[in-house]
Amino acid sequence: MHSKTMLLRAAKANKGLMLGVGMLAVIVVVALFSPFLAPYDPGASSFSESYQKPSATHWFGTDNLGRDILSRVVSGAPIALRVVVEVLVIAGLIGTVFGVLAGYCGGFVDSLIMRTADLFLAFPNFLLAMALAAAFGASLDNAMLAVAISLWPRYARLIRGQFMSLRDESFVEAARAVGAGPLRVAVQHILRNCIGPLLIQFSLDAAAAILTTASLSFIGLGASPPTPEWGVMIADSRVYILTFWWMPLFPGIAITYVAMAFLLLGDGFQDLMNPMLRQRRTVRPSQAGWLRRLRGLSTRFVKE
Amino acid sequence: MTDAPSGFEPEGARKGRWVLSFLARRVLGIILTLLGMTLIAFLLTHVVPGDAARAAAGPEANAETVERIRTDMGLDQPMMRQYFVYMSRLFHGDLGRSIATRRPVLVDVTTKLPASVELAAFSVLLWLPLGFLVGVYCAVRAGGWSDLINRLLSTAGVAMPIFWLALLIQLALGHVFPIASRIDVTLSVPHYTGFYLIDGVLSGSATAILSALAHLVLPALTLSIVSIARIGRMTRSCVLEVLNQDYVRTARAKGVRERTVIVRHALRNALIPVTTVVGLQFGDLIAYMFLVETVFAWPGIGRYGVNAIVNLDYPAIIGTVLTTSTIYAVINLGVDVLYVGINPRIRY
Numbered sequence: 001m002h003s004k005t006m007l008l009r010a011a012k013a014n015k016g017l018m019l020g021v022g023m024l025a026v027i028v029v030v031a032l033f034s035p036f037l038a039p040y041d042p043g044a045s046s047f048s049e050s051y052q053k054p055s056a057t058h059w060f061g062t063d064n065l066g067r068d069i070l071s072r073v074v075s076g077a078p079i080a081l082r083v084v085v086e087v088l089v090i091a092g093l094i095g096t097v098f099g100v101l102a103g104y105c106g107g108f109v110d111s112l113i114m115r116t117a118d119l120f121l122a123f124p125n126f127l128l129a130m131a132l133a134a135a136f137g138a139s140l141d142n143a144m145l146a147v148a149i150s151l152w153p154r155y156a157r158l159i160r161g162q163f164m165s166l167r168d169e170s171f172v173e174a175a176r177a178v179g180a181g182p183l184r185v186a187v188q189h190i191l192r193n194c195i196g197p198l199l200i201q202f203s204l205d206a207a208a209a210i211l212t213t214a215s216l217s218f219i220g221l222g223a224s225p226p227t228p229e230w231g232v233m234i235a236d237s238r239v240y241i242l243t244f245w246w247m248p249l250f251p252g253i254a255i256t257y258v259a260m261a262f263l264l265l266g267d268g269f270q271d272l273m274n275p276m277l278r279q280r281r282t283v284r285p286s287q288a289g290w291l292r293r294l295r296g297l298s299t300r301f302v303k304e
Numbered sequence: 305m306t307d308a309p310s311g312f313e314p315e316g317a318r319k320g321r322w323v324l325s326f327l328a329r330r331v332l333g334i335i336l337t338l339l340g341m342t343l344i345a346f347l348l349t350h351v352v353p354g355d356a357a358r359a360a361a362g363p364e365a366n367a368e369t370v371e372r373i374r375t376d377m378g379l380d381q382p383m384m385r386q387y388f389v390y391m392s393r394l395f396h397g398d399l400g401r402s403i404a405t406r407r408p409v410l411v412d413v414t415t416k417l418p419a420s421v422e423l424a425a426f427s428v429l430l431w432l433p434l435g436f437l438v439g440v441y442c443a444v445r446a447g448g449w450s451d452l453i454n455r456l457l458s459t460a461g462v463a464m465p466i467f468w469l470a471l472l473i474q475l476a477l478g479h480v481f482p483i484a485s486r487i488d489v490t491l492s493v494p495h496y497t498g499f500y501l502i503d504g505v506l507s508g509s510a511t512a513i514l515s516a517l518a519h520l521v522l523p524a525l526t527l528s529i530v531s532i533a534r535i536g537r538m539t540r541s542c543v544l545e546v547l548n549q550d551y552v553r554t555a556r557a558k559g560v561r562e563r564t565v566i567v568r569h570a571l572r573n574a575l576i577p578v579t580t581v582v583g584l585q586f587g588d589l590i591a592y593m594f595l596v597e598t599v600f601a602w603p604g605i606g607r608y609g610v611n612a613i614v615n616l617d618y619p620a621i622i623g624t625v626l627t628t629s630t631i632y633a634v635i636n637l638g639v640d641v642l643y644v645g646i647n648p649r650i651r652y
Contacts, residue, residue: 256465
């Protein structure tokens with residue numbers, strides 16, 4: 001219990017982590033209530049109102065078809081969250097299954113799985129996602145699948161690594177000795193210990209998933225035009241950039257905001273996981289002036 | 305930090321021989337990886353829902369034409385045979401013929417590559433030193449408000465979609481610098497190397513050099529901003545980690561000047577993880593090239609690849625994937641060798 005409260009206190013003290021949590025909360029609320037938050041119908045076009053600058057009636061302006069950009073950005077939020085969840089679930093599942101298999105079976109199965117993972121990692125990540133998306137055909141679901149497949153080796157490696165280091169730990173051996181089956185050992189004793197590193201990886205990959213999927217949509221391999229997906233909105237407004245700057249501006253800010261929330265979250269988790277950083281108080285010589293004035297230093301044991 | 309030399313052999317010679325065997329192993333590994341890549345690339349482009357013959361024939365072609373093209377391209381053959389034919393052609397340097405440009409893919413790739421390499425190299429000159437400096441600065445000043453602001457800025461830099469940043473830069477600076485292609489349309493550079501800056505110097509044309517430079521500015525800036533943010537972030541955490549080591553505390557305790565502590569003790573040790581990060585950054589750079597070249601109409605391999613993908617031009621897709629992956633693998637090899645050079649503790 002004690003270590004949990006300490007962790008919570010450390011989490012609250014981490015400014016970046018708290019900011020990330022706050023930003024993410026806003027996104028989740030916007031995504032959940034997007035139909036109520038959007039002031040207009042995101043698909044309703046009105047040619048008399050096209051190309052309007054941001055104003056009191058249209059906060060983010062309107063696009064070439066006279067659609068309200070604020071409403072479209074808001075309606076893009078649930079799509080973005082869906083992308084994150086689906087990509088992470090698919091990549092995490094494939095990676096975990098293969099990672100556990102490799103870690104548990106060892107030998108030939110292990111080297112077969114890990115060599116395949118290495119092969120996937122040998123491609124630059126985006127290139128692989130692009131090639132996969134092209135092969136599957138252009139659609140948002142296919143793009144998400146492509147991104148997930150380009151990410152799975154990281155999870156397989158992570159889980160297998162954890163497996164290898166924990167397999168011979170005494171608590172795992174103890175569980176086995178009491179008669180726990182392989183599945184039980186894998187899930188209850190080993191996977192549970194992967195949660196920390198997994199959280200970090202998930203947060204960082206959430207940002208990658210958003211950015212890569214939006215990039216795929218931008219080059220025409222993801223969502224298709226009427227969808228208020230942010231990458232597509234930016235792609236659609238490319239030709240208008242020099243005159244109607246607000247068209248690509250706001251969807252781009254939305255992407256940056258979501259990716260940033262996840263990056264801050266990942267960084268924060270990383271700080272929490274690293275006990276050395278957690279206890280660190282960096283004192284620079286320039287700040288260390290107080291050391292010279294320190295008087296009566298004493299230590300005592302505190303009973304808690 | 306170095307191992308004690310064993311026997312009478314000088315340390316340098318021993319390490320030299322060891323580096324050679326390490327190199328041989330790595331090159332062999334790369335060759336195996338490339339073979340695996342051809343298989344993945346082949347599977348991706350042949351076991352797919354999209355119909356390459358249909359795409360090659362164009363939308364107006366009738367069923368007979370499509371079938372004829374299918375036979376011509378060998379797409380009616382069994383998969384294993386197609387792969388075998390593909391590989392044997394590949395070993396003869398034949399990447400097939402692009403469906404869109406009707407030229408051999410190898411020719412396309414080699415004419416497009418210098419444009420990409422020129423842009424990438426130019427941007428590396430910008431982001432590599434700057435990113436490192438930014439990271440070191442943030443690490444040294446860690447903990448304060450300025451650090452938080454720096455962290456937020458660099459996180460935002462990493463979180464920005466690069467194609468969007470490219471558009472914003474076009475918007476902000478498009479009236480100062482050109483936003484498309486490599487050189488003014490009215491100018492032509494004699495083709496010696498394909499690198500316009502070098503060709504400009506060789507032909508002694510100052511206007512060509514200036515025009516090529518001006519065209520490089522915006523795409524290189526786009527690539528640099530994102531890369532500086534990434535390298536800065538990573539460098540910061542690497543340097544911070546080192547600054548928390550006991551030997552840094554010891555150095556400070558014995559009264560070494562802060563400057564010397566940072567440069568001699570912290571930076572030199574932080575260089576080791578930073579090298580890895582830079583290697584990974586090259587992978588991201590390749591990814592960025594596809595998007596940046598598309599936005600800036602840069603006639604390099606990135607835009608060629610995107611066009612190939614959009615047109616379902618399979619030979620061109622495989623050509624692009626193999627070329628860029630090979631470059632990536634070779635860069636990683638270079639980084640590994642550098643890593644061994646920097647880190648005397650490494651023994652593979």
